[in-house]
Amino acid sequence: MSVIIGIDVGGSTTKIVGYTDKAKLISMLKVEAADPLTSAYGALGKFVNENKLSLADVKQIILTGVGSSLFKNKIYGIATSKVDEFQAIGLGGLALSGKKEGLIVSMGTGTAFVRAGKNGSEHIGGSGVGGGTVVGLCHQLCDVKSFQSIVELAEEGDLSKVDLNIGDISATKISSLSPEITASNFGKMADGLTPADLACGVLNMVFQTIGMMAVFACRNDRVKDVVLTGTLTLVPSAKHLFAQLKEMHGVNFIIPKNAIYATATGAALSYFKNKHK
Numbered sequence: 001m002s003v004i005i006g007i008d009v010g011g012s013t014t015k016i017v018g019y020t021d022k023a024k025l026i027s028m029l030k031v032e033a034a035d036p037l038t039s040a041y042g043a044l045g046k047f048v049n050e051n052k053l054s055l056a057d058v059k060q061i062i063l064t065g066v067g068s069s070l071f072k073n074k075i076y077g078i079a080t081s082k083v084d085e086f087q088a089i090g091l092g093g094l095a096l097s098g099k100k101e102g103l104i105v106s107m108g109t110g111t112a113f114v115r116a117g118k119n120g121s122e123h124i125g126g127s128g129v130g131g132g133t134v135v136g137l138c139h140q141l142c143d144v145k146s147f148q149s150i151v152e153l154a155e156e157g158d159l160s161k162v163d164l165n166i167g168d169i170s171a172t173k174i175s176s177l178s179p180e181i182t183a184s185n186f187g188k189m190a191d192g193l194t195p196a197d198l199a200c201g202v203l204n205m206v207f208q209t210i211g212m213m214a215v216f217a218c219r220n221d222r223v224k225d226v227v228l229t230g231t232l233t234l235v236p237s238a239k240h241l242f243a244q245l246k247e248m249h250g251v252n253f254i255i256p257k258n259a260i261y262a263t264a265t266g267a268a269l270s271y272f273k274n275k276h277k
Helices: 036-050 066-070 085-097 131-142 147-154 195-219 236-249 259-275
Strands: 003-009 013-020 025-032 058-064 080-082 102-107 111-117 120-127 182-184 225-229 252-254
Touching: 003 036, 003 066, 003 259, 013 036, 013 259, 025 036, 025 259, 036 058, 036 066, 058 259, 085 102, 085 111, 085 120, 085 225, 085 259, 102 195, 102 259, 111 195, 120 195, 131 147, 131 195, 147 195, 195 236, 225 259, 236 252
Parallel strands: 003 058, 058 080, 102 225, 225 252
Antiparallel strands: 003 013, 013 025, 102 111, 111 120
């Protein structure tokens, strides 16, 4: 069996996706290590071992992500190429969501917005607000730095103690805005706040910022499907918050299965796309 492997090389986390040469998915996995090179080599070794393959079975490796620039030669003598990260994000986001076109939002350390469709993928912009914002602010505000610990802590928080809502500042309804709509992130900051409340507020602010940027992008386009990808999609509150934005603004937010592997998926699938050009 010949295997095509896509690897999304991050700063410390690497995602890897493998397909047969008939474009059948084999598996997906991720590995964390102290540096990108160690992480990528570890991911490849783990993938081969867990799927009972040998390095000789790997026909092609396609790299993408910020850490891919560190690789100058073939990996273990295997044919190795690179694909633009935004192209991989677009291709992977469409593949996982089953959509023919859409706005693919990659929520990593920062956030990238990629318009993808039949004519390819175009990076239309980005934001420094993302997972790095969550970890940085929670480290200072809550004395917690582990992403998983932040997520677990936030589940116990009370957002109503942190954010100022429309209902807090107006006794009457304002246009079509619900009283529960956020008027100001961190605008209330009630007495007796706990680290859990603050973590909840940080995650809410980051998701609202990313979501509204996506809404504004869609208003300048005919596309109404927004595919959310990246590690932040694993946060339990993300689904609820984006569902609220969908109801308010008529934009279809989608978190596909295996959303954290979108970029690696796009890297692997680029092999088949280029092969049939």
